[in-house]
Amino acid sequence: xxxxxxxxxxxxxxxxxxxxxxxxxxxxxxxxxxxxxxxxxxxxxxxxxxxxxxxxxxxxxxxxxxxxxxxxxxxxxxxxxxxxxxxxxxxxxxxxxxxxxxxxxxxxxxxxxxxxxxxxxxxxxxxxxxxxxxxxxxxxxxxxxxxxxxxxxxxxxxxxxxxxxxxxxxxxxxxxxxxxxxxxxxxxxxxxxxxxxxxxxxxxxxxxxxxxxxxxxxxxxxxxxxxxxxxxxxxxxxxxxxxxxxxxxxxxxxxxxxxxxxxxxxxxxxxxxxxxxxxxxxxxxxxxxxxxxxxxxxxxxxxxxxxxxxxxxxxxxxxxxxxxxxxxxxxxxxxxxxxxxxxxxxxxxxxxxxxxxxxxxxxxxxxxxxxxxxxxxxxxxxxxxxxxxxxxx
Amino acid sequence: xxxxxxxxxxxxxxxxxxxxxxxxxxxxxxxxxxxxxxxxxxxxxxxxxxxxxxxxxxxxxxxxxxxxxxxxxxxxxxxxxxxxxxxxxxxxxxxxxxxxxxxxxxxxxxxxxxxxxxxx
Numbered sequence: 149x150x151x152x153x154x155x156x157x158x159x160x161x162x163x164x165x166x167x168x169x170x171x172x173x174x175x176x177x178x179x180x181x182x183x184x185x186x187x188x189x190x191x192x193x194x195x196x197x198x199x200x201x202x203x204x205x206x207x208x209x210x211x212x213x214x215x216x217x218x219x220x221x222x223x224x225x226x227x228x229x230x231x232x233x234x235x236x237x238x239x240x241x242x243x244x245x246x247x248x249x250x251x252x253x254x255x256x257x258x259x260x261x262x263x264x265x266x267x268x269x270x271x272x273x274x275x276x277x278x279x280x281x282x283x284x285x286x287x288x289x290x291x292x293x294x295x296x297x298x299x300x301x302x303x304x305x306x307x308x309x310x311x312x313x314x315x316x317x318x319x320x321x322x323x324x325x326x327x328x329x330x331x332x333x334x335x336x337x338x339x340x341x342x343x344x345x346x347x348x349x350x351x352x353x354x355x356x357x358x359x360x361x362x363x364x365x366x367x368x369x370x371x372x373x374x375x376x377x378x379x380x381x382x383x384x385x386x387x388x389x390x391x392x393x394x395x396x397x398x399x400x401x402x403x404x405x406x407x408x409x410x411x412x413x414x415x416x417x418x419x420x421x422x423x424x425x426x427x428x429x430x431x432x433x434x435x436x437x438x439x440x441x442x443x444x445x446x447x448x449x450x451x452x453x454x455x456x457x458x459x460x461x462x463x464x465x466x467x468x469x470x471x472x473x474x475x476x477x478x479x480x481x482x483x484x485x486x487x488x489x490x491x492x493x494x495x496x497x498x499x500x501x502x503x504x505x506x507x508x509x510x511x512x513x514x515x516x517x518x519x520x521x522x523x524x525x526x527x528x529x530x531x532x533x534x535x536x537x538x539x540x541x
Numbered sequence: 542x543x544x545x546x547x548x549x550x551x552x553x554x555x556x557x558x559x560x561x562x563x564x565x566x567x568x569x570x571x572x573x574x575x576x577x578x579x580x581x582x583x584x585x586x587x588x589x590x591x592x593x594x595x596x597x598x599x600x601x602x603x604x605x606x607x608x609x610x611x612x613x614x615x616x617x618x619x620x621x622x623x624x625x626x627x628x629x630x631x632x633x634x635x636x637x638x639x640x641x642x643x644x645x646x647x648x649x650x651x652x653x654x655x656x657x658x659x660x661x
Contacts (some may be wrong), residue, residue, distance in 0.1 A: 477604065478603075
């Protein structure tokens, strides 16, 4: 599949050619096939999964488990290592709280290292199980200063949703070989080839809706031996081996961590999203977005009074550009862009620590690009930002 | 799309807000803020015979909040306190001469809410 003209696969984009969607770090648009696959599932295959001894349920189960295979293959994992959750936030809540009940994996009140640039989803859940949380500092060039020392858990972003920084996960892993190493891949999954074995990551989380798939489903990857030991935090239907009045035995992987009816239709949608990414090829996406990042970086840097919170081009980062325009409130910038049909986000982007305590600003404006965005979209953004600067001077 | 911010009147009030400062002889004062976006406003009022005689404000934030309070500081002079207390979103839209979108309602309402709070 060619990246050129790829907008035609996305109904919202193809039906609104004058709409410039640059809020992809919040959620991406969905492909026609993703939308169709969900509707087809409800029309033709809907039944609950597992243990329905009739054809429709068997078919639904087969389709649901097929998605697990696809997701596993996509990140270089085994099927059993894929736990479906409702999204990255859910994955982190499940993981942190489950680890808090699994002393076989990590001691009580573990010493945890995160960074100042983490999304609240990779900070607040850890507070639930530890008061010994350490923040790796963001340096002037937007890279991270990795502290010396031993940590029980090192949980970091694979791509920042504010600065776009993509830390070298393999290097970080090497620096903390004994720690439980966890990656928040919410912002990288649609933009970078991920191989969990190659990264030697213990757990990794991502959301379907940031990779052209539906909302309501995400993945928690975990190494098999860890997921087997991990306390099943959510209990109920579908995750047991045997229940008596006095006891309960948990099911094997992957059911062990998936209590209740799973998001079946959403999983089917995720399958179509992964197939879309694979048809283009992650390497091609990386290459295309690298070029787009360079162009956006250069064009935005030309705007008078614009301060970019984004690392220089020689540092690995994605297509996320948060910025400030001197003397203009981010909400005003976002609204005036919206007046020209350009969608961006204004606020702290769920990173209050980074905004208030590091950048020392209450909020920023963020334009985030995806594979369907073009240099033309960058031009439209830059043109309107220049107009906004003029209106205020 | 409505070009509400681009309207020159709002930008003018944002760049040169009217009635900035603190009233020494104020009868009512209040401070309000929008935590999510960092907008802040301090209002001092002089009430005489049940009417607003003077308004001063010190505000920091976006166009909607700063221009909003600036315009109100002119438009509400001479208005009966009881009438001011009843002003709502629709009345504010009329005073500002714009349609307020849902995402900017909090910003636009900040000044009016501050004044109403000061009156209570």
